[in-house]
Amino acid sequence: MGRAASTPARRAEQARAKLAERLRARRGEIEESLLTRVYAIADPTEAADPDYAEGLRAAVAGALDYGLAGIEAGEEHPPAFPDLLLSQARFAARNGISLDTVLRRYFAGYTLLGDVLIEETQDDELLRGEELKRLLRSQAALFDRLLAAVGEEHVKEAESRPESPERRRAERVERLLAGELIDVAELGYELDAHHLGAIAAGPGAAEAVRSLARALDRRLLLIQRLEGMVWVWLGGRRPLEHEELGRALERGWSPEVTLALGECGRGLGGWRFTHHQARAALPIALRQGKTTTRYSEVALLASAHCDELLSASLRELYLEPLSGTGDDGATMRETLRAYFNASRNLSSAASALGVSRRTVANRLRTIEERLGKSLSAETAEIEVALRLQELEESRWAWRNSGKLLPPLVR
16 A cells, blocks of 8 residues: 555656756756846846856856756755855845846746746656646745745845945945946045056955055055955056056065056046956956956957857857867867967977977868868967967866965855
């Protein structure tokens, strides 16, 4: 009697496990669709911390895993909340992302996963009628508990942020950057001047910037964003020369502080523009591990890094065709990097690689055949694709080591 009674439950359990397995087989496709919907609600790259967007991507993956685990476990044994989702909710609050935006992203993901779930169960004889209703109720309950936990974490973090004069000043700067017309007298900084925007990150960043402003005899506007990161403007009646800045940095800049620099601009428009350039350069500076990085040095790379469509397209067009070789394209990519670093000189590239000139020429010919393109015709695109991959590799190295600017991700 007990065995007969347990048979339908056992079959339902097996059906849920098979459903979860089918959904995991589509995991990449589902995750990309989730990211598309989540990014459409609000651009994550607008957050103050450049690591927020990466955290959001990881949170989307964690939420998907949580939903799939819930399908497999059933309502009797719901999975525990992933710590990653709760920490990302706190991260959102610290970056000024509203709870409404956070919850709208979760609703978008929940709706999409529900659509995929219904699609996958259409031909499943065991997950119909009451069993399907039970599965959907279980998912809804799981989602409600997750929303409550995420909302609680966000509210607690937002309420714990002190309302200080520094914070009010930061909010005025944010409003001014967003294009609002506000009284700027309280900033104590002249906007009708020449500006150099920068973002400094690392231990002692604020003091390092103050010392730099004194050395350059520039007015300083400094906004503390997060622990170990400051937004900076250096203002003056004349443009700041590159050589002058370079000498000041050589004399006293801390090697532990990463500095991302915009280009000089004038007036309110230039004040905004140079800041946005510095923000675009910051993720590249952090990944490359360089002490200082100017926007002009990484403009194309920074744009591609922030553009999901462009970065994915460059990878598909210029890197994936090389992955069919014996070492998954590593030798071909290394050859391309040496070739470009040598200003497309075969002999110099061969010397750097420790191979013959003929070997390099043969490899480049193979690369052109695989790409179906001439290397001379699309050099910039190929170089950006290679540098994007280097950034991705350095990002994972940082994740694994935890050595790069840990204060930014607490």
